[in-house]
Amino acid sequence: MTDKFGRVSIIGVGLIGGSIALAMRRLKLANEIIGLGRRIENLKQAKKLKIIDAWSLKPKEAVRNAELIILATPMRAMPELVKSIAQDFKPGAILTDVGSTKLKMIEKILPLLDEKVDFVPAHPIAGREKTGAKYADAELFKNRWTIITPTQRSSKKGVLRIKRLWLALGAKVEVMSPKDHDEILAYISHLPHIVAYGLVSAIWNKEQALPVLRFSAGGFKDFIRIAGSSPEMWRDICLENKDMIINALNQYQNQLEELKKMMVKEDGKGLEKVFSKSRQVKEKVEKQDG
């Protein structure tokens, strides 16, 4: 069961914001979708591609009379932006977002909102290395997780409507605390990115002495692809979810030390045991994904 929204404002019409707009339009989930952004060319293109119905450069204008406001800008820009529009929300409007980390962002935004706003943060785990409205894809969220992290300013009804919206977009939805979200994401998304960035950096340093990159193959190319993600976005994630990421990184560094010790001691059995366990994890994940 889905329900329809009146006016929807999408602030930041990039890959994610654009894909939400496109999917909502196709599914007729909104009477009108207004795109808000800073780059006029991107907004014009989004309108031309029928991703949005109209656009504006003025946050206040775009938010006025909106029943649903979706923050899809870089995360660090969100609090400043909310501050500038907090007075313009229609009573009962739902404010949601698509940010990759939750705790700090919620801490900053909550004090800016008055009681008339229903604030229901969400995070669709559906990144790609591409950015910009022109890559918008109505199927982007299909069979991917979207995690909803209610706050003290979320009504039951608001959570339900946001949940139904994401289900309508094809996502698998889970509701959890902002803290659990940030910890889970630190492990399965943020740490892997740090690991890939570290690897590409180490190899780039080596490249100066011995050309290694031209032989890159198989698995390493996946790392390179991961480490090609948006530098600004990943800077923000590292700063916003710093504590959780550092914890996860410490655990990871311990594992590396264990593996190094085994190599130094030529402990073949120990290495094989760790590698076999990893293969089991792979099989488990493949099974869960069908």
Place this chain on the structure above:
Amino acid sequence: MTDKFGRVSIIGVGLIGGSIALAMRRLKLANEIIGLGRRIENLKQAKKLKIIDAWSLKPKEAVRNAELIILATPMRAMPELVKSIAQDFKPGAILTDVGSTKLKMIEKILPLLDEKVDFVPAHPIAGREKTGAKYADAELFKNRWTIITPTQRSSKKGVLRIKRLWLALGAKVEVMSPKDHDEILAYISHLPHIVAYGLVSAIWNKEQALPVLRFSAGGFKDFIRIAGSSPEMWRDICLENKDMIINALNQYQNQLEELKKMMVKEDGKGLEKVFSKSRQVKEKVEKQDG
């Protein structure tokens, strides 16, 4: 220009050995291909799939009268195996291999060979997570690198013939020292695998306290796939190329420490600089691959 071999013995008819056999048969590069292995079922299947012409469980038998002997067993098994057949090589026969590391393997095998054998080690960088003859693919080496690492027991003609063989199989070929090979592979293949194994281990440990694996997405799934590679093969690689891998791992750990320091200090500019550099590396590699 390619030239044809008389009898070819492939010792170890797994993914790599089987794929070489299949490609050589299709291209008519051998009069006869004998497969040698320990598992009779695998050999029977390889014959049935027309990957090999005949098979044997006896190394000596399979090597007799062979013009080309290809070692495609797990690496750590190679020296013992060569010891058992060293007396049976036909004068002028070429012995080659497909092992993922070179220095130690060559050190162990060279003293076992007499002057009548032309020993030309090679390494096709074309792994997959699958193992076994049934996954043999004649196109496996197409547009992938094969690195040839001549030894003091390699004739110019032998190197040329092995080079032509790999070019015929569609590979890009580079000739370099065993040491350079092992150092390059430590960075672009072995280190990425260790990094992935460490990550999957850290996440598996976390999983016991907080279920994170069910949310695995995007980039992390690539890590899981990499860490699902053959435990025996990767144990061998870690032991055989220990010193080079530990050096590369140390460099990598330094990079991680740098990134962690930047996060602790909330040095957004520093993080963004590293991430931007990574994106440039990605663009460089994409460009080189066309």
